Every structure is written in structure tokens, then in C-alpha cells.
Amino acid sequence: MxxxxxxxxxxxxxxxxxxxxxxxxxxxxxxxxxxxxxxxxxxxxxxxxxxxxxxxxxxxxxxxxxxxxxxxxxxxxxxxxxxxxxxxxxxxxxxxxxxxxxxxxxxxxxxxxxxxxxxxxxxxxxxxxxxxxxxxxxxxxxxxxxxxxxxxxxxxxxxxxxxxKPAPYAERKKKGRYSRTKNYTDKKLEFIKDIESKVLTGKGRGYVNWAKKFNAKQMAKTILFLQEHKISSYEELKAITDERSGKVRQLMDSMKAKEALLAENKKYQKAIVDYGRTRKTFVAYKKSGYSKKFYAEHEAELLIYKAAEEVYKNAPGRKIPPMQELRDEYGRILAEKKAEFLEYAQIKKDMNEYLIAKKNLELLYQQEEEKKEREGRDKRTRNSHQKDVL
CATH class of the missing domain: 3.30.930.30 (BirA Bifunctional Protein; domain 2)
Known part of the structure; x- marks a missing residue:
């Protein structure tokens, strides 16, 4: 300490x-x-x-x-x-x-x-x-x-x-000194204490095997993380990680849907610009009686016009909204996507710490279960030997 x-x-x-x-x-x-x-x-x-x-x-x-x-x-x-x-x-x-x-x-x-x-x-x-x-x-x-x-x-x-371990604020004395009321118990602190005792137990015999599974520095950070976030059980930690994982998936799906809307909006804007820029060329081509010579001279523009016309034909109701309406919609969707991305990035950043803590606890409890199983097998083996001797 x-x-x-x-x-x-x-x-x-x-x-x-x-x-x-x-x-x-x-x-x-x-x-x-x-x-x-x-x-x-x-x-x-x-x-x-x-x-x-x-x-x-x-x-x-x-x-x-x-x-x-x-x-x-x-x-x-x-x-x-x-x-x-x-x-x-x-x-x-x-x-x-x-x-x-x-x-x-x-x-x-x-x-x-x-x-x-x-x-x-x-x-x-x-x-x-x-x-x-x-x-x-x-x-x-x-x-x-x-x-x-x-x-x-x-x-x-x-x-x-x-x-x-700092005492709850209500129990602190003046000038920052900590105290405990008689027979006081705190579920959160008991949870941390239980984890610490499990880890420190590994410092004795069999520490080499324990060290292969655990990084002491990472485990120390995990315990401090649990203390700071007032997490009182593994179940509570798992509920938090599950909730945040669900939120991350929801935001990812929403951002993908908005990316598709932005791509479609951009396609319509491009079609409007290309159609207006190449319309005169197509009209001239039509007046020429669809001349092969004219087509050869203006092939690039006519191909652009044809692609824009296809976009118009495949649009709902064969009609594309006005350019200003498309631009306003594009800006709105982009702003929503950026806001979702910022939220996604923050949750993802915080969630990594929760996931690391969850994984460390799972490894710790897994070690406890393996130890109990080994002790059970040893006990059964000793009992079996005793029966054979009798």
C-alpha cells in the first residue's frame, strides 16, 4: 500500500x-x-x-x-x-x-x-x-x-x-481522512477484494504457471478500472459490454444505411449535372438523323447522356428531385452520419477497456474452476486408493 x-x-x-x-x-x-x-x-x-x-x-x-x-x-x-x-x-x-x-x-x-x-x-x-x-x-x-x-x-x-481503497464519500472524515462505520460492508468493495485475493493467491506456489495466463500489470489496471466504474459483479460488467456491443452494431448498421443513401443522392446529383451538360449534344445528334460520323465525333458526351438518362428511367416514378432538395438532403444525412460516427468512436474506445476487464475476469475465474477441478480429481484419486488398501 x-x-x-x-x-x-x-x-x-x-x-x-x-x-x-x-x-x-x-x-x-x-x-x-x-x-x-x-x-x-x-x-x-x-x-x-x-x-x-x-x-x-x-x-x-x-x-x-x-x-x-x-x-x-x-x-x-x-x-x-x-x-x-x-x-x-x-x-x-x-x-x-x-x-x-x-x-x-x-x-x-x-x-x-x-x-x-x-x-x-x-x-x-x-x-x-x-x-x-x-x-x-x-x-x-x-x-x-x-x-x-x-x-x-x-x-x-x-x-x-x-x-x-477510498471509503464512500459519506463516510469520510474531514481533511480527506477515511474511516469505516462499524460492521460496514460494501458489495462493490467486497467484489474487488475477492478478485484481489484470487490474484494474490497466485503469487505463491505455482506462480510460474499462473504468470503464463495473466499479465500482472494488466490485471492491476483491470482492478482499478472496476473500482473507478463502481462495477460490483461480473454479471454487471457483462451486461454493460453486451449493451454497448449492441449499440455499436446498431450504429454500424445505421451508418451503412446512410452511406447507401448518400451514394444514391450523389448519383442523382451527378445525373442532373450530366444530363443538363450533354442534352444539347444529344438533340444535335438526333437532328443529324443519328449520323454515325456525328456519333464518332461526340461519342464521349453521348455516352454520358445515355448513362444519365438511365438514372432518370430507374428513379422512383422516373423522376429525380430538384438539385437544391438533393443537396439539402445530402447535408442532413451527412451530418447525421458524422454524429453517429462520433458516438460510435467514443463507445468503441470505452468498450475496449470493458472488454479487456471482462476477458481478464473470465480468465481468472476459469483458472479458479480448473484449480477446483484438479483438487476434486486428486481427492477422488486418494479416496480410490484408500478403498483399494482396505
């Missing part, structure tokens, strides 16, 4: 940018807290000169991109605290490094200092606000804290650690 927090580090009042960086780095690298800097790792910098390297990136950025602003953000700090007794300092530092790498995508230099001076082992991750190439600055987007927590939860799950 790990709690995370993302904080922006500003230039300290009455201090320079360099002094502010050094002050923050000195605290996180404290030898007493990191056991003589034993539990420290870095990316894109050296721990002894990290503040100076951060400063060089800042100078390059401010010289080429823009000047220093008031309340300038110089770096960001991530605090990642683990449950007491659940992890070693070495593993905590390894997870902290992976968290920083995934969150910054390798674009920003960072240091990971694991502190062991408290009951709970915790990481202080400081990453530069300026990219390593000195060309861009990290954007602290609106849901960055949620994204950070999600990555941390996935890493905890991958490494067999527990995950914090």
Missing part, C-alpha cells in the same frame, strides 16, 4: 533559484534519513551534483525560451509512503524509481531518496521542472495527482503490495 502526493516547489522567498534547489536537495539526500545515502537512485543526473545540473537546465530554458517569472516553479516533489512492515527500503527505492520514470516518461531528470527514519518507509522523489534538453517545462495538469496515484497503485499491485 502506498499513499502519494505531488507538490510543486517554488523559489523560496529571499533566496535565489540555486539556493532554493540546494536546500530541497539537501533535505531529501540527508545521510541520516537515507542510511548514509545507501537508498538513493537518480536518472539524468548525479546525486552529488543534481542541484547544479537542474540549475543548468533552468538557465538554458530561461535564456532560450522565456525569462524567470514570479513564483517560478523550479521542481516537483513526489512523496510516496508505504505501509509499515510491508516493504524493504531497497524495494521501495526500486518502486519509486519506476514511478518517477513512468510519470515523467523519461523526459525530466530526477532523484529518488528513500527515507527510513520513520516507521513507514517513504520516498522523496524530486524531478526537475525543466526537461533534460532544456526546451520545455513540465505542465502540472489538472488530474496529475490522480494519474500519479493510479501509476503507484499499479506498481504496488505488480509487486504484491496492498492498495488503498
Amino acid at each position: 502506498a499513499a502519494t502526493r505531488l507538490m510543486a516547489l517554488h523559489i523560496v522567498r529571499d533566496r535565489t533559484l540555486a539556493e532554493s534547489l540546494k536546500e530541497r536537495m539537501d533535505y531529501t539526500e540527508d545521510e541520516l534519513k537515507t542510511e548514509q545515502k545507501r537508498y538513493i537512485s537518480t536518472y539524468g543526473c548525479d546525486i552529488e551534483t543534481a542541484d547544479e545540473e537542474f540549475l543548468l537546465s533552468h538557465r538554458e530554458y530561461h535564456a532560450n525560451v522565456r525569462d524567470i517569472r514570479k513564483k517560478e516553479i523550479i521542481a516537483y516533489q513526489i512523496r510516496q509512503s508505504f505501509k509499515p512492515g510491508e516493504i524493504t527500503p531497497e524495494k521501495a527505492n526500486e518502486i519509486g524509481y519506476e514511478l518517477a520514470m513512468r510519470f515523467t516518461k523519461g523526459d525530466y531528470a530526477f532523484t529518488v531518496c528513500t527515507h527510513t527514519d520513520k516507521k513507514h518507509i517513504h520516498n522523496h522523489i524530486v524531478f526537475n521542472a525543466i526537461s533534460m534538453d532544456g526546451k520545455k517545462k513540465f505542465r502540472n495538469f489538472y488530474y496529475s495527482g490522480i494519474a500519479l496515484r493510479r501509476i503507484s497503485d499499479i506498481l504496488c499491485f505488480e509487486n504484491g503490495l496492498s492498495i488503498i
Whole structure:
């Protein structure tokens, strides 16, 4: 289990940018807290000169991109605290490094200092606000804290650690602290807990065989997905996927029907234009007594006229609507088709996550059934042997 927090580090009042960086780095690298800097790792910098390297990136950025602003953000700090007794300092530092790498995508230099001076082992991750190439600055987007927590939860799950489950809003205390009323049960949380216990059981004997069927990272995402969408059972998940699959098929059929209408409309518009453009040529051909010489000289136009005439003959009532009416209809159908496509694309995008979650649960429960079947066969075999002995 790990709690995370993302904080922006500003230039300290009455201090320079360099002094502010050094002050923050000195605290996180404290030898007493990191056991003589034993539990420290870095990316894109050296721990002894990290503040100076951060400063060089800042100078390059401010010289080429823009000047220093008031309340300038110089770096960001991530605090990642683990449950007491659940992890070693070495593993905590390894997870902290992976968290920083995934969150910054390798674009920003960072240091990971694991502190062991408290009951709970915790990481202080400081990453530069300026990219390593000195060309861009990290954007602290609106849901960055949620994204950070999600990555941390996935890493905890991958490494067999527990995950914090937020209490329902009505049960939360002030200042974001969570509590549970006595004997409280939540069907949704029990469902998630059941899945987690099944997955974590595979971490023991027979894990190699289990790992062949499951991707731990994908399963972690599935559990978080179920939590976020408040799905309380496999049946509920299946109902959602079935409903969305039906909607996708309905939209596809509707779009195909509209494509056919658009093609027919376009054919009529083309026939009107071609007929009007080649009508005079056909009249002249008719006046020539259907002369072969005239036909040879104007064959292309006469063939176009003939094709347009066929469209008129095959139209309902041998009549094509006026051009303006056709254009208005074409625009209306096209707008409806575009709206359906946008809806189709969104449902398809969301549905992929639901389908992945559904497939992972099916594999998980299939494994459970296979395990029960094997245990049943072993039990029957033992009973059979005992009867033979008697």
C-alpha cells in the first residue's frame, strides 16, 4: 500500500533559484534519513551534483525560451509512503524509481531518496521542472495527482503490495481522512477484494504457471478500472459490454444505411449535372438523323447522356428531385452520419477497456474452476486408493 502526493516547489522567498534547489536537495539526500545515502537512485543526473545540473537546465530554458517569472516553479516533489512492515527500503527505492520514470516518461531528470527514519518507509522523489534538453517545462495538469496515484497503485499491485481503497464519500472524515462505520460492508468493495485475493493467491506456489495466463500489470489496471466504474459483479460488467456491443452494431448498421443513401443522392446529383451538360449534344445528334460520323465525333458526351438518362428511367416514378432538395438532403444525412460516427468512436474506445476487464475476469475465474477441478480429481484419486488398501 502506498499513499502519494505531488507538490510543486517554488523559489523560496529571499533566496535565489540555486539556493532554493540546494536546500530541497539537501533535505531529501540527508545521510541520516537515507542510511548514509545507501537508498538513493537518480536518472539524468548525479546525486552529488543534481542541484547544479537542474540549475543548468533552468538557465538554458530561461535564456532560450522565456525569462524567470514570479513564483517560478523550479521542481516537483513526489512523496510516496508505504505501509509499515510491508516493504524493504531497497524495494521501495526500486518502486519509486519506476514511478518517477513512468510519470515523467523519461523526459525530466530526477532523484529518488528513500527515507527510513520513520516507521513507514517513504520516498522523496524530486524531478526537475525543466526537461533534460532544456526546451520545455513540465505542465502540472489538472488530474496529475490522480494519474500519479493510479501509476503507484499499479506498481504496488505488480509487486504484491496492498492498495488503498477510498471509503464512500459519506463516510469520510474531514481533511480527506477515511474511516469505516462499524460492521460496514460494501458489495462493490467486497467484489474487488475477492478478485484481489484470487490474484494474490497466485503469487505463491505455482506462480510460474499462473504468470503464463495473466499479465500482472494488466490485471492491476483491470482492478482499478472496476473500482473507478463502481462495477460490483461480473454479471454487471457483462451486461454493460453486451449493451454497448449492441449499440455499436446498431450504429454500424445505421451508418451503412446512410452511406447507401448518400451514394444514391450523389448519383442523382451527378445525373442532373450530366444530363443538363450533354442534352444539347444529344438533340444535335438526333437532328443529324443519328449520323454515325456525328456519333464518332461526340461519342464521349453521348455516352454520358445515355448513362444519365438511365438514372432518370430507374428513379422512383422516373423522376429525380430538384438539385437544391438533393443537396439539402445530402447535408442532413451527412451530418447525421458524422454524429453517429462520433458516438460510435467514443463507445468503441470505452468498450475496449470493458472488454479487456471482462476477458481478464473470465480468465481468472476459469483458472479458479480448473484449480477446483484438479483438487476434486486428486481427492477422488486418494479416496480410490484408500478403498483399494482396505
